[in-house]
Structure formats: C-alpha cells, structure tokens
Amino acid sequence: MSTIVSIEGVGKRYRLRHRAPAARYETLRDAIAGAASAPLRWFNDARPASVTEDFWALRDVSFDVGRGEVVGIIGRNGAGKSTLLKILSRITEPTAGRVTLHGRVASLLEVGTGFHPELTGRENIFLNGSILGMSRAEIVRKFDAIVSFAGVERFLDTPVKRYSSGMYVRLAFAVAAHLEPEVLVVDEVLAVGDIEFQQRSLGKMQEVSRGGRTVLFVSHNMAAINSLTSRTVLLDRGRVMFDGPTSEAIGRYAQLAGRAAASGTLGRGAHSTVLAAQLVDAFGQPTAHYTPGAPLRIEVVVETDGWPALSIEVFLVDAMQQKIAMASLHQFEGIVLPHTAGRYRTTLDLQPVWLASGAYSIDVTTSVVNSSWDHYVDNAASLEVVASNPGGRPWDFRHDFGYGAFALPCARKPEFIAESHDPG
C-alpha cells in the first residue's frame, strides 16, 4: 500500500496577545490619555500594553496514511483536530514540519460552506460545488444525482432561505457527497440533520470508503468512527497520543475524558463530605458528554454526620471559570440530607438545558443551609458538549462565540401577525 498522505513533524503555533493587567485604566485622566494614544498604538510594534504568549495547537505530529485507508481522528475539544485538518486543506500554514500529499485533496470542514440564502437550490448547487472544487462540467454531470440524493426536486427554484432546516442540510450534504477526490478530509459533518438523514450520510460515507478512496475523518461520534474506520489517531493537547486500531483508540479516549474527574483527593467538610461526583447518562453510566436538550444527570456520593440542615449545591462552570448555573437541594427542592449519619448516593436529575457547545466543569458543595459552605469541591467533574443546535439547524452554537452559555429556543414557532399591509 503506497503512502498518499505523509505528515512529518507538523506543528502550528498561535500567538495569543493579552493585555497586561497594568494597562487597566485607573483614573479618568488615564482613560482619556489611553484613548488618545490608542489609535496610534498599532503602529508601534513594541506594544507596551500587551504581552504575547505562544500556544502550540499542534506539536510534532507525524503519521502516514496509505492509499485507500480510512483513518479516524479523535480527541477532546482543543486537542488540535481541526487545526490539523485546516493544514491538510491548505487553509492555514504549519509553523513547522511538512505534509506531502500525493493526490487531489478535497476537504469538507463544514456542510454548506458558501451557501447563499437568497439563491435558489439550483444556483447553490453550482456555487457550492464550485467552492468545494468541482468544475462546472462535473457539476452538470452530477446534478441529477445530487438533486435526487437530497430529495429537493420540487424546490430547485426556491431560494434556500425558504427551505426547512432538514432540506437545507440534505442539499448541502448531497453536494459534498458527490465530490470525487483521491483524498477526502471530513470534519464532524454527520452531526447535523435528522436521524434518518444521518444514517443515509453514514451509508454514503461507507460507500465512499469502500470505493477505495482515502478518507481522513474527524468526529466525536464514536459509533460513526467505529463503523467507518479501522485505524484511528488520538490527539491530545496538540500531540499524537495513540495511533492504531480504532477500538483501542476509543478506549484510550474514554480514559482521557474520565481522568479529569478522578484526579486528586477532595478533602473533608465539618459535617459532611463530597466523596464523588460525576455526570451520568440515562442508564446511569458515567459519561463525559452532555447532549443539549437531554436531562442533565449528576450523581453525587456524600457522607454526613447527621447534622439536620445540610444541602447540596451544584454549579455549572464554563471554560472561563465563570459559574453559569446552579442547582440546590434545599433552596430549589426544599430537601435536606438525611438526618442519619452515613454515606449516601443520589442523582440530581436536572431539567434539560440547551447548553452551548464547549467544555464545562462542575463544582459540587455541601452547605449548612443559609449559613456556609461545608465541603466545597472545585472541578468535581467535567463535561463536554460536542454540538449544540437546538432547532436541528446546521449552525453550531458555541460557547466561545461569546453569545452566552444557553440557547433560548422558542417553545413554539413564532407566527407573524400582520399589523398593516404595504399597499404595494
């Protein structure tokens, strides 16, 4: 098997620029002086007001991919998967190392890139196909196949802004699925659309991989990785942690995700002790992933000396270490810990929330009601939200966009009641 993609010692460094704390405005006079000099600041490379820090998103990554091989790439958020795909797709340059490609590469980092809402389905097929690297002749040849895969025959001449979200995603995926490169680089594109369509997309991907094409496939969907690939590369903090059989890679990934929660001793409180806390799924199995819109279940094991007024509080903490939500046994539910000394296990079965995608941690504490924290455990568990799209739309609502931590989807579809009509 000849090598088609060869990655040797690839690294990517980003420069993070922080404003030095000393630059905070202390007085109004400082603020005015600062504002007056600010327009000129960027001409001056010395930038006394900021400090830079190097961050290696990828470090010394090497592996080869053989012709016709289907390789999965997994890792936690921020492990460097997307950066690696961007380098392979030539969107961004590596800072170090070298990638050699012996064939035409097409990359699919997003479904529907360049779709324009005002254009019709027909127009968008041509535009999107061209953006993905197809020639006009190629698109004309595959046009009928694309349309029938997407099932949008009747709406070809309707602007896609009037499409349902399902139709939109189907059309976008259909165009991408008809790419015929020698190497296909795919990022998390199966996470959109309804279940039925996800199944069909998965089928299409299997067809592609069986057709002898080389595929590099990033996903958080371990079931998809498992069914499509036999070899998987596990990235962690920019480095290759493991490269080998998929089942083993997935096992190590689970260990990695669980490690954060299990680390360290937690200490004791005066009356009570939080012994363990973890996120569990619907079957009570520990998990590191939370699917927005599903109940949030947190299992806590506590020990109490029987003190009559002890409560448990749980805080959801975002990546910036801000508390964004709280659950409270006493304040919200009117319940306290049992008055008999002992060790108890309880599950807080919290109402579903539409959490933005990103990494979060959970602080768990016991408290003496209306008085003080008894045993406060920072970072008792961590959880990750891989994708957040409450309406099933392709747009992933990410926490790091800065638009908040929770989506507020409508309980029912808004209707527009005309208040006046334009006479025209």
Place this chain on the structure above:
Amino acid sequence: MKLVIEPGRATAHYWRDLWRYRELMSFLAWRDVAVRYKQTAIGLAWALIRPALTLLVFVAFRRMAGLRQGEVPDALLVLAAVLPWQFFSSALLETSNSLIGNTALIAKVYFPRLIIPIAAVATAFVDFLVTLILLAVLMPWYGAPAGLPLLALPVFVALAAALSLGLGLLMAALTVSYRDFRYIVPFVVQLGLFVSPVAFATSQVPDRWRTLYSLNPMVGIIDGFRWSILSGRTPIEAPVLGVSVALTLAILTVGVWYFRRTERGFADAI
C-alpha cells in the same frame, strides 16, 4: 500529482492555482450580481438611478456655480466623469470589504484568496456596463458624434479597474487585521470625489495647484474618459496621463505584494 505543504511554501503554485480556480471566481462574481438586486422591486434599474441622480445634481450645481463652458454639452461632460468615478468608488468599496464579507469561505476552504477581491471588481464592472446605457441614450440626444477616440475607452476602463483593485487589495488585507479601515475607505472615497475632476474639468483647476492635483491618479483616468467619449473635444495632457498610469501600476504592484505577503495569515486572523 504531488503537493508539499511547508511553512512559507504556499507560494509555490500560486499563479497556476489562480488560473485553475478561475471558474470559482466567475461563480463568486455571478453570486454577488445575482444576490444584489434580489427582492428589490426595480432590480437592476438601481444601477442606473444612482449615476443619473448624481448627474442631475452636478449639472444643476455647475449651472448655479457658473462653471459651464461653451463647447461641449454639460451633461455629457459630467456623465463622462460620473461613470468612471462611480465604477472606481464602488469597486474600491466592495473590494475593501470583500474579505471580511467572505469570512466563512476563507476559514473553511482553500483557494487563492486573490479570487475574492478580483470577483468584487468584476461585480462592480457589471454595474458599470449597465450604466453605459446612460451614455448610449445621452450621446445621440445631444448629437455628440462617436469618434475614433471612443475605441480607447476600454484602456481607461482597465486603468480604473486596476487602480481600484490595487488600492482595494491593500485595504482588504489591512481590514482583516484592522477593522479601522472599514471606516477609513468610505471617507477616502467621499473626499476623493471632491479632489477628482467630476463636477469640474481639469482645465478649470488653477495653475498653481495643477502639479499637486495631478498626483491623484483618477485625474488622468477621468480626463481620458472625457477625451474618449467627447471625441477629443476636451484636452488630455500626456504628463497627467503618464502620472496616472505610473501611479496605477505602482499601487497595483504594492497592493498585490502586500496582499500576497499577508494572505497566508488570513484564515487565522480574520
């Protein structure tokens, strides 16, 4: 086919890639044209209304200010300047904003980034072609003969396109890192209208300001338009035209150079 990706290596096949992606360029230009007048009642007519109203206002202004000169119809004199100015200014504005208007594409797909600003100029060019209708109506109306100089018009159109592309590349690349330029460009375009011979003719500029005034590369281009459309009835001075051509080429070179130099960081910085 073998492709090597290394730091600093992106330049290797750049121009060949640019040629290979020419279809994408026409698709992007077509998209912008197609989208621009969607859901408008009068559609492409907007491309005519803007220059027509500008023309009316400037003709009225010239009459009030006593700027009219005898030999050539005033409306044609002004129109011959409004057309290239509007082409230049809209091409410049669109090119400058073209990169940040296509953030999703830049962050998710590879192609030579030069395609985006070039497509923006092409979009403005389509509008310009529509505005030529005004010329086709007004020239016979005033009985102005189309002479041999009209054949030189494409040269001046090309100069205006090159100048707007050169400046636009510079502004677009700078806007990626410094959004300040989103405010600077419209302001420069607004000022430019007053220091370019749109509402007046070059011959009406006082002699002592002439040298400084000729450093505006649009002067030679607009004078060229007038000369070409009015069949040589307005003068064109070789040194002024020479300065325009030289400056246009210099700006285009600097624009392409700076754009190419910063291009590989666009996906990270935008």
